[in-house]
Amino acid sequence: MLKPKLFSIIKHRDVELNKSQIINDVIAGIIVAIIALPLSVALGIASGVTPEKGLITAIIAGFFISFLGGSRVQIGGPTGAFVIILYGIVSKYGGQGLTVATIMAGIFMIFFGFMRLGSVIKYIPYPITTGFTSGIAVVLFSTQVKDLLGLSIKEVPSEFFDKWQAYFSNLSTIDITTMVVGLVSLLIIVISPKINKTIPGSLIALVVATLAVKVLHLPVDTIGSRFGEISSSITFINLEDFHINISIVKELIRPAITIAFLASVESLLSAVVADGMIGKKHNSNMELIAQGVANIASALFGGIPATGAIARTAANVKSGGRTPIAGIVHALMLLVIMLVFMPFAKFIPMTTLSAILVIVSYNMSEWRSFKGLLKSTKSDIAVLMVTFLFTILFDLVIAIEIAMVIAMFLFVKRMSESTQIENSSQYYKDNFEESEDEDEYSILAQKDNLHEHLGSKILLYEINGPLFFGAANTFIDIMNEIKSDSNIIIFKMKNVPNMDATAFNVLKTIDKKCKEKHILILYSEVNEQPMKLMINTGFVSKIGEDCFFESTERAIKTANEIINCKVSL
The missing domain is CATH 3.30.750.24 (STAS domain)
Structure with missing residues (x-):
């Protein structure tokens, strides 16, 4: 039955929906909002859009994912998995192209949900999901080297090896001040959880680095120096300004399907992980429909694609969240933060945001799972390595297409041998x-x-x-x-x-x-x-x-x- 989990909880007067739990959900929502704040800003910039676009996504999409979703504790927003795809779309088609692709992706996801494809998407082979996730992590890390070290490169090449060649060729242009601020930010993010687990390390690094750069007048590139004044308002996009023709829409179908596929897989994986943590079961088809609506809404307010975020969802559960109320509070809290504190975002150092994304890349890499799969069967290793390498060298779409074909052929071979x-x-x-x-x-x-x-x-x-x-x-x-x-x-x-x-x-x-x-x-x-x-x-x-x-x-x-x-x- 396609019914949002929040509505089911209210209708059946779920035993968990009591005053004590509501308080816990509110607290969890606030904590997750604090975690999501620096991530949303960093992911927005890394995706090729302005910083507030990331926050708008976390607010609008995060609200609808929790309000209409099929999971009790799913937290939605921008994630690192999208960065490379979105950056490519923005570079080629601009912000309007990304908006159209996001709306199309949302429509595809709603279609997936109504066609009851939620359970089918779960059957994507594990080596493929690990391969492309690890590949995206490597590519995401490679995009952050310039800002982390303050390299003087006007135009960073898009190809992986060309990018690293450019980095090595320009090592002499490293800005020592920028590098020190970036490395200190990295250390704070890594060390702070061992001292204090209440406040996210990324937020501590953001505040400390921003204050240091501002007070000491350090010559470090900031959000303000690169993007100028940052808007703190959320407005509906002006459709009259759109100049997208049919031919471009046709070209955007393929990236839109990629976004829809990736968002579906990541959101359902996150929901499965959450199920294991709380001992409940999500409705995969309702979750896909909610994700689709959330992406359309995000695009209509100028945001970027969103999906269920595993790390933020896990943080929600660990903080006591057990109902969608936590996700809704998370979105509302981010809205308040955006309206009040966004003018100060222009002082945030770019190198600190790169440090945050380096940690995101590390957490995405799933290197333990990757290492474990290398001890698996030859066919699984082949699928893993093809997906991983093709994601890095070409793009995610080609990697998944070829890996799926190889996986199917190997599956047929194994079945025929059986x-x-x-x-x-x-x-x-x-x-x-x-x-x-x-x-x-x-x-x-x-x-x-x-x-x-x-x-x-x-x-x-x-x-x-x-x-x-x-x-x-x-x-x-x-x-x-x-x-x-x-x-x-x-x-x-x-x-x-x-x-x-x-x-x-x-x-x-x-x-x-x-x-x-x-x-x-x-x-x-x-x-x-x-x-x-x-x-x-x-x-x-x-x-x-x-x-x-x-x-x-x-x-x-x-x-x-x-x-x-x-x-x-």
Whole structure:
């Protein structure tokens, strides 16, 4: 059922929605807002837009994600995963292009939710999500070197290796003051949690560095020196100013789908992590719809794409947040901060914001998970490395597309290898000649000598695993094993859960060739899906229902009777 989690909690008078919990949610919301403040500003700048755009996103999108979302504790806003994609869109199409792409992405996400695709997106292979997340982290880090060290580079190349070549070529232009402020900011962010876990290290670094630069009049590049005065108002965009034609909209479809896909994956991963922390379950489809609405609303007020933020969501849970009220308070608190303190944002050093994003990059890298996957199977390592390297060297879209294709091919290969077709004739014969069990087959074997022709005139093949296009060649190899004096083949299909059209076509080919050689095929213990396919296509009526048996023993008995009848004739 598509109903926002907040509405469900209120309607059913959830036991957690009491005065004490509401107070805890308000406190958690304030704490998360303080954490989100420097991150939102830094991510806005890194995305190629002005600082307030990041805050607007956290306020507008953060509100709708909590108000309409399918998770109790999800905190939404701008995240590091989007930075590289958004910067590319802004560089090529400008701010208006980003607005259109964000609205389109929101529409796609709403479509995903209504089409119940929330559960499907969860099946993206883990090596792919780890690969592109780690790749984005490396690329994000590489974009912050110039501001962190104060390098004098007019135009930083967009390509990864060209960017680093430019950095190394301009190492002599490092601004010592800027570098010291940046490194001190890094140290504060890293060390402060060990001393005080209440106030976020990024906020402490922001305040300390800003005061130091202002009071000591340090010659360091700031938000004000780069962007001028920062707006503290939130206004609806003026649609009359838009000059986007159809051709540009068509070009923006691909990046919009990328934003929608990435936002969907990241938000649902965050929701899953949150579920594990609070012992509850989110509604993935409602979450996608809320994310879509939030992105459209963010764009209409001049913001950038947003998604569920794992770190901020975890902080919300650890601070006592248990209902969407915390996320709503977080958004309202950021609004107050923006209206009151935004004029002072112009004094924030750019190198401090770079230090914050360096830490974001490190946290995004998931290096422990990356390292663990390198000990996994060769196929998983291949998918991981392709995604990681292609994200760095090309872009996220190409990386995901190629990695998904490789993952699917490797999956098909593994599945085809798991499907085994074995000649069990001799096993059945030896097993029941020596068996002392008084089961149905043993009794029949002793009475009617059922094992007499097994392995010679009667061949029994046991198929284990799904019959699909990847296993078709294995299936057709049976023809090479059939002896010239064989009269009957029995296919035991007890362990075949399903069969696709390709494998079924191979089965019909085998049946046709066996008829040409005057060999009869019998089928035993066929499961529901393969049987339904053979009935619907008319295969069963064509070869006769008497060729299908509920037990392999009865199929062997019938085959033996047919052989004995031919011999007597």
